[in-house]
Amino acid sequence: MALSGQPSSLVLPVSTAVHVDAARRALVRLAGNVTQDETLLGRLTIVAQELGYNLVRHAGHGELCATLGDAGVLDVLAVDRGPGMQDVARCLTDHYSTAATLGAGLGAIRRQSDVFDIHSRPGQGTLVLARFHLVGAPNSRLQLGALCTPHPEEQVCGDTWAVSGRRLLVCDGLGHGQQAAAASRRARELFLRQAAHLPLQQLMENLHQALMETRGAALALAELDADQGQVSFCGIGNIAGRLFGNGTRSLVSNNGTLGYRIGRIQTFTYPWTPGTLLVLNSDGLTSKVSLGEHSGLAGRHPALIAALLHRDFRRPADDATVLVLKHV
Template identity: 45%
Template sequence: MITTEIRLDHESAIAHAVSVTRQAARELDLTPLLTERAAVTASELSSNIVKHTHGGVLLVQPEPVGGLELLALDRGPGMDDVARCLADGYSSAGTLGSGLGAVRRLATTFGIFSHPRRGTAIFARFGAAPSAARTGTLRLPAAGEDHSGDAYTLVETADATLVLVVDGLGRGAEAARVSRSATEAFLLDPGRPLPQAMEAIHAALRNTRGAAATAVRLPRDAAEVEFCGVGNVNAVVLDGDGPPVLMTPQPGTLGLRIPPFRRQTAPLPAGATVVVHSDGIAPGWSRAAGGWMFTQAPPLLVGLLARDHRRYRDDATIVALREW
């Protein structure tokens, strides 16, 4: 399932957001109770954007660890006092209402960022149990497309977390098939060394239009992250509000023309976040974004990246993982 984006610029969009959320919850086999909680949350978040901002979006998608995730994004006036806005009975319109306090109670996992000059981002997850929110993902198709030519996969092993992000050349259904073939090849043996995994993907993509891809391994017992990439899928290590560390992929196209694969490493301080993304996110975002963005929880970070640095003509996929 790709991420569904609902533009919230009119009251009529609220009912659409609720309908899309209910349908997604059913496709993900959520219980009737969680489905209704998600629908109420979609209504509340969408209503807040329509009533109190100049427009925004609600993103509806599978949660990375199972379940449903809603992500509300706007560039509105933001909140001076988030804690006060989360209190039961508070309403910025001056009317009685449970508002964001109810959203926090309804969601299995909840997070918020808001600033008077930077707008608001809110995520609400609905699943069997609360999650640590150390992973954030988005998979948005290019404007006007029904398919995304990007794909990602996350794998947890006994000693590491692995992520693969693939960008099939071009757009549409054929690019989606190429990306799917790449992830299937990776998943046949995700524990092998990253250069060997990329070789397997290259072999699987021969006689196709080809793809760019980056694989990252975050070991549980090491102070560095491993990286191997070809093409325009980039990776960045964020350590608090310090300078980002860019991991540069090698030139080439998997399935067509490749260099000898090279395993790279970068320091992985405690609490650092690794972001892997396709070129639907402008590659200069880590220089243009303020340090305030780097410290956000991964679900909020990927939403803010898409809000502020997305290229709408391209498919956009982002995976953010925070070191435990």
């Protein structure tokens, strides 16, 4: 389940038909970096158009978000703060419409996607996930979703994330822009080379040494052992870790800046039960991250949960990364 390239994310504002067309082209270009399968790209085209036009018709405006990450998995999400849906199940049936259209939109999206999920609350908006397996379906019981977006005034993101087997990394390069991105990229590359065979504390020490020639970073490592019912966490700086299950539990990170000055490196182990969510995020999200009043959200796909947390808790002027993991 290792990632070979830097994960890519897009956040594309949509409020007019012109935006829909531009977003569709951007998503097809992104997928075209991985596959030239015309049938698959055709499915993606249909989904992008339906998601985009739904944003315009029903919410007035919103965002199409995309993450291209592990093993050619492309997540496309429509995110809005519109009126929401009173009856999601009814809206999924063909020929049902609230906008005098044919009513085939959500049904078409579900049929054309490899993975589909939706979450909506009246008065709070809607999120729709369409996942595409561009190079074959992953073979893993780990279900993952992530969104990693740059400071609004930057072209590159100073954050990054990675997965190797049962291990996760989230890294926030100090500040933002090119130098922050260089620090995160170096950390990610070393993680993917060494994650398989080193204890978390030794891996963190190696990352500290590797980042000494950069501006430094906050960084967290996590490892899930579902068979043993535990998750291990090793963090330096302000990468937040939380477990959502029967209540919420914050994971302990040590003070410091990787590559500059750190104290003792420690790994903490926490119990993991079926249905638990692990959420890691950079400080581009506020400290109030929670599932809040979104009943049933924990049962949704991690990619959809990551997009909702990004929508509701993102700070307005920073890089922002959120990664959500569950075991199914």
